[in-house]
Amino acid sequence: MASDSSPVPVPATTGTVTTAVPARLDRLPWSRWHWMIVIGLGTVWILDGLEVTIVGNVAGRLAEEGSGLDITAAQVTGVAAALYVAGACSGALFFGWLTDRYGRKKLFMVTLVVYLGATAMTALSFESWWFFLFRFLTGFGIGGEYAAINSAIDELIPSLYRGRVDLIINGSYWLGAIGGALLSVVMLDTDIFPKNLGWRLSFALGVVLGLVVLLVRRHVPESPRWQFIHGRSEDAEELVSSVEHRIEEEKGERLPPPAGEITVHQRASIGFGLIARTVFGRYPRRAFLGLSLFIGQAFLYNAITFGFGTILTTFFDVPTGSTGYYFAVIAAGNFLGPLLLGTLFDTLGRRIMISSTYLLSGVLLFGTAWLFDRGSLTATTMTACWCVVLFFASAGASSAYLTVSEVFPMETRAMAIAFFYALGTAAGGISGPLIFADLTESGVVGDTALAFRIGAALMCAAGLVAAFLAVKAERRSLEDIAEPLSVAKEAQPESR
Numbered sequence: 502m503a504s505d506s507s508p509v510p511v512p513a514t515t516g517t518v519t520t521a522v523p524a525r526l527d528r529l530p531w532s533r534w535h536w537m538i539v540i541g542l543g544t545v546w547i548l549d550g551l552e553v554t555i556v557g558n559v560a561g562r563l564a565e566e567g568s569g570l571d572i573t574a575a576q577v578t579g580v581a582a583a584l585y586v587a588g589a590c591s592g593a594l595f596f597g598w599l600t601d602r603y604g605r606k607k608l609f610m611v612t613l614v615v616y617l618g619a620t621a622m623t624a625l626s627f628e629s630w631w632f633f634l635f636r637f638l639t640g641f642g643i644g645g646e647y648a649a650i651n652s653a654i655d656e657l658i659p660s661l662y663r664g665r666v667d668l669i670i671n672g673s674y675w676l677g678a679i680g681g682a683l684l685s686v687v688m689l690d691t692d693i694f695p696k697n698l699g700w701r702l703s704f705a706l707g708v709v710l711g712l713v714v715l716l717v718r719r720h721v722p723e724s725p726r727w728q729f730i731h732g733r734s735e736d737a738e739e740l741v742s743s744v745e746h747r748i749e750e751e752k753g754e755r756l757p758p759p760a761g762e763i764t765v766h767q768r769a770s771i772g773f774g775l776i777a778r779t780v781f782g783r784y785p786r787r788a789f790l791g792l793s794l795f796i797g798q799a800f801l802y803n804a805i806t807f808g809f810g811t812i813l814t815t816f817f818d819v820p821t822g823s824t825g826y827y828f829a830v831i832a833a834g835n836f837l838g839p840l841l842l843g844t845l846f847d848t849l850g851r852r853i854m855i856s857s858t859y860l861l862s863g864v865l866l867f868g869t870a871w872l873f874d875r876g877s878l879t880a881t882t883m884t885a886c887w888c889v890v891l892f893f894a895s896a897g898a899s900s901a902y903l904t905v906s907e908v909f910p911m912e913t914r915a916m917a918i919a920f921f922y923a924l925g926t927a928a929g930g931i932s933g934p935l936i937f938a939d940l941t942e943s944g945v946v947g948d949t950a951l952a953f954r955i956g957a958a959l960m961c962a963a964g965l966v967a968a969f970l971a972v973k974a975e976r977r978s979l980e981d982i983a984e985p986l987s988v989a990k991e992a993q994p995e996s997r
Contacts, residue, residue, distance in 0.1 A: 517766050518734045522725045523980050524759035525741050527660045532748045535666075538657050541721035542650045543670035544714045545613060549643050550677025551707050554828060555685055559700040562689050562821050569697035572629045574811055581636045586799075588640025589647070590923035596645025597919025598773075600652060601912065604731070606723040608915075609649040613718065616642030617711040624704035648919040651906040655914070656724040660978050664851070664903060665843035671899035672839030678832035682825040689821060726911055726979070730987055732767045763980055765987035768912070776913045779986065780920070784909060790970040791905040791917075795925020797859060797963030798898035800932070801866075801956040809887070815944060817880035827884045834888035838895035846900060852971035855904065858897035859964030863957045865890045870953035874946060894960065901925075908972045911985045 529535075564574040572581075592612070600608040619638035626632040651667070658666045684706065688699035725737035745756055780788050813819035813827055838858075846854045869886040872878050878886065902918065909917040936952065974982045 516732070517764060518729060519762050519764040520729050520734060520737065521759040521762045522729050522734075522737050522741055523763060523978055524761050525745065526657070526725065527978050528757060528759055529659050529744070529748060530752060530756075531659070531662060532751055534744055534747060535658065535662075538654070538721055539666060539670060541714075541718045542609070542654055543673045544717065545609075545616075545643075545646050545650065545711075546671060546674040547677035547680070548616070548707055548711055548714065549646070550674040550679075550832070551681040551684070551710070554678040554681030554825075554832065555688075555700075555703045555707070559685055559689065559703065559821075562696065562700055565696060565821070567696040568700070570626060570629060570632060572632065574814075576629065581633055584633050584637040585640040586926055588637035589644035590640075590927050592641035592644030593648050593919035593922045593926075594644075594916075595641075597648035597915045600645075600649045600915035600919075604723050604727055605649050605653040605656070605915070606721065608645060609653060609721075610715070610718065612642050612645030612649055613711065613715055614642075615645065617708050617715070618642075620704055620711065621708045624701045624708070626701075644919070644922070647902070647922055648915045651902050651918050652727075652915040653721070653724055655903075655906045655979060656726040656911070657722075660976055662847065663907065664846035664900075664975055667903040667906070668839040668843040668846060668896060668899040671902050672836055672843075672895055675832045675836035675895065678835065679829045682828035682832055684825070686823065686825040689825075730765060730767060730912060730985070734767070763985070763988060765985060768987060773916075775986070776916050776920070779913055780909060780917060784983070786970050787908045787972060788921075790966055790972075791901070791908075791921040792925055793963040793966040794855070794859070794897075794901035794904060795921050796928045797863075797959040798894065798901050799926040799928065800959050801862075801894060802898060812883075812949065813880055816946065816949070817883070819880050827880060830884050831887045831891055834892045835895040838892040839899045842893075842896040846896075846903070847975050850973060850975045851900070851904070852967065852973065855897060855900045855971050856964045856968035858893045858900065859960050859967060861964075862890050862894035862897060863959075863961035863964060865893070866953055866957035866960065870950045870957065873953065874950035876946065897960070897964075904971070904974075907974050907979055907982055910983045911979060912987060 559577075562568055563570050563572050563577050592615075596608050596612050599611075616639060619635045619642055623632065623635040623639060626635065651671075654667050654670055655663055681703075684703055688694060688703045690699070693699070694702065722740055723736070725740050728734065728737035728740070749756055809828055809831070810821070810824040813824045814821055819827065842854065842858065865886075869878075869883075869890060872886065873883065902922075905921045906914060906918050936955075972982065
């Protein structure tokens with residue numbers, strides 16, 4: 502058997518093992534160990550929010566003479582944004598496959614290093630092609646993060662808390678967005694930094710913060726669920742036993758016995774063909790649900806958040822150096838959504854909360870588009886409207902990641918996340934910025950209102966799909982929601 506640090510995969514078949522590891526993990530009370538996981542894995546979303554927000558807010562500055570780059574604002578919010586998302590889709594698929602094969606921990610370390618290197622090179626951009634190239638590679642690293650981290654979150658967090666923790670970690674993106682928005686105000690102040698330096702320092706600061714995250718993340722363990730499937734059951738047992746001992750000392754009481762065992766045939770990896778047959782053949786309704794949720798949220802977020810600063814400067818004459826204040830407000834609304842609504846996904850349930858957050862955000866966005874089209878909004882009231890819309894949309898968008906990471910078998914988890922993220926984001930996240938950049942650049946209010954309506958319609962459509970197809974996954978073990986392929990003797994009807 503290969504050691505945990507070796508790049509060589511374990512043998513394809515390593516025997517049969519009976520284990521209580523999933524039940525032991527799910528019956529753990531919340532502890533300092535779980536906080537360590539949340540901090541170690543959630544912080545990269547803060548970096549992603551910082552990254553995307555900085556680009557959106559510096560778009561106007563980059564297009565100005567003296568920025569050091571020959572580039573237009575539409576290229577930053579359109580071409581560069583689309584390349585970032587294309588990189589994220591590619592990275593999700595590439596690293597998602599590696600994550601299922603080599604483990605969660607190896608890959609969430611590797612993907613962070615890729616992100617850091619590409620961000621550092623973005624800060625050194627001297628030509629537009631260089632900027633475009635490293636925006637793609639930055640997205641490549643971030644896409645891999647989505648697959649590796651969401652897999653680890655769901656496999657390490659007890660079922661009682663899984664929904665709210667997943668939503669809050671994904672929602673922490675917006676803490677970075679707040680930081681990026683306020684940071685851009687300082688960095689774009691020409692009384693402090695020259696035009697050709699401030700935006701570069703913004704990216705450089707993201708690298709410094711990322712290095713801190715890298716140090717913290719070293720302490721996050723491998724998923725025991727991944728370990729026992731991949732022939733490392735002794736490592737899984739040792740890890741869970743040490744966590745149990747630590748928590749019993751912290752709480753001062755013995756843990757209750759686990760509620761059952763599972764017997765699996767261990768394997769090293771799973772091919773793309775079996776993943777596709779499992780996702781689309783065994784779970785077609787769940788596949789349609791995941792795709793709908795990702796397309797809706799991807800178009801809304803990648804079209805609007807990449808271009809919000811351009812909307813303010815184009816239609817409300819907000820100076821490029823001040824757009825960060827407005828974005829910080831809508832970012833706060835985005836973070837408060839998962840933070841305040843997350844618990845309801847574990848109590849009221851997935852179906853009612855996923856469908857209602859998508860539908861509410863879509864209906865409210867239709868209203869915002871109507872007010873914007875008739876000229877009833879100012880920069881302040883437009884920001885207030887978006888803050889309310891995104892309060893619900895953010896919780897819904899985060900639940901898309903939660904959904905695809907918990908409703909498919911464990912052996913396919915990272916690839917399932919990567920696959921739906923890539924398909925949904927390619928449909929909405931690449932076309933969205935390109936379409937939106939053209940509509941915004943026209944300077945015609947009706948064109949931008951049309952983009953709002955398209956995003957609203959897709960969110961409402963996804964909400965209706967969730968109302969019928971969302972899976973009752975709250976407070977259930979991952980193995981109960983979708984039986985691992987390693988214990989399935991034959992294809993079973995889809996579980997509800």
